[in-house]
Amino acid sequence: MNLTRQLGGRKALINSYIQIATAMFRTGILGYGGGPSIVPLIRYEAVTRFKWMEDEEFGEVLAIANALPGPIATKLAGYLGYRLKGVGGATLGVLAHIAPTCVAMVGLYSFIHFFSTSTIIKGMIAAVVPVVAVMLAVMAYEFGEKAVKGLGWYAGIGFFLISFLLLQTLSVHPAIVIFLFLFYGAFHNKLQSLWKKKQKKGESA
Incomplete structure (x- = not known):
């Protein structure tokens, strides 16, 4: 019985590492x-x-x-990788993710000049760009939808406009904007409850 459990535990451990490696290698x-x-x-x-993990946690x-x-x-x-299997998982995840790029850079180094001037390669790059744009747009829409559900329409749209203004017009560093919104998010529920209490008091009065 103990041997069976040990074998099952080792198999689960190996499967976890295989999942990390294959997932990060694909990306x-x-x-x-x-x-x-x-x-x-x-x-x-x-x-x-x-x-x-859940989609909300990934967004965080x-x-x-x-x-x-x-x-x-x-x-x-x-x-x-670290979340699943600690330091070993983190190391495996990073190595599996960067391995394809490293191998490609070393293997294709001698063809850089050809790739930079080839019309075929330029066409391939141009064809992939819309796909990447759509993938980013879909992910942004899904995160925006969740933000609106959590914050409400007015706050969600308002924060979108504020972030757009800070990033595009005022050229504030993205890290600063993220920290500002994280700071606000820590107090959002309390502020929301206080606002609802004030509204109830106003209605009762």
């Missing part, structure tokens, strides 16, 4: 266009395929990761 080999374009792929692996992790220095994709890969 590394299929991701195109930099870190932000890979985020929807990582989200699909973590939330939809393997169900390591993504917000924190965006506020920290370094490439977003490798930070997410490291966090997911």
Whole structure:
């Protein structure tokens, strides 16, 4: 009985490492266009395929990761691996994610000049760009929908306009904007309850 449990535990452990490696390897080999374009792929692996976390938690992790220095994709890969299997999982996740790019860079180094001038490669790049744009738009819509459900229409639209103003017009660093909204989010429920109490008092009066 103990032997069966030990074998079952080892099999589950191995399966967990295999899941981390295959998920991060897929995001590394299929991701195109930099870190932000890979985020929807990582989200699909973590939330939809393997169900390591809920969509809301992934949104929170993504917000924190965006506020920290370094490439977003490798930070997410490291966090997911660590969340599942500690330091070993984090190491495996990062290595599996960056391995395809490293191998491709080394293997294709001698063809850089050809790739930079080839009309075929330029056409391939141009064809992929709309796909990446749609993936980012879908993810942004889903996160926006959840924000509206949690904050309400007025607050959701208001915060969108404020963030757009800070980022695009005033050129405030994204990390500062994220920290500001995280700070507000910590007190949102309390402020909302106070506002409802004031409304009730006003109606009763």
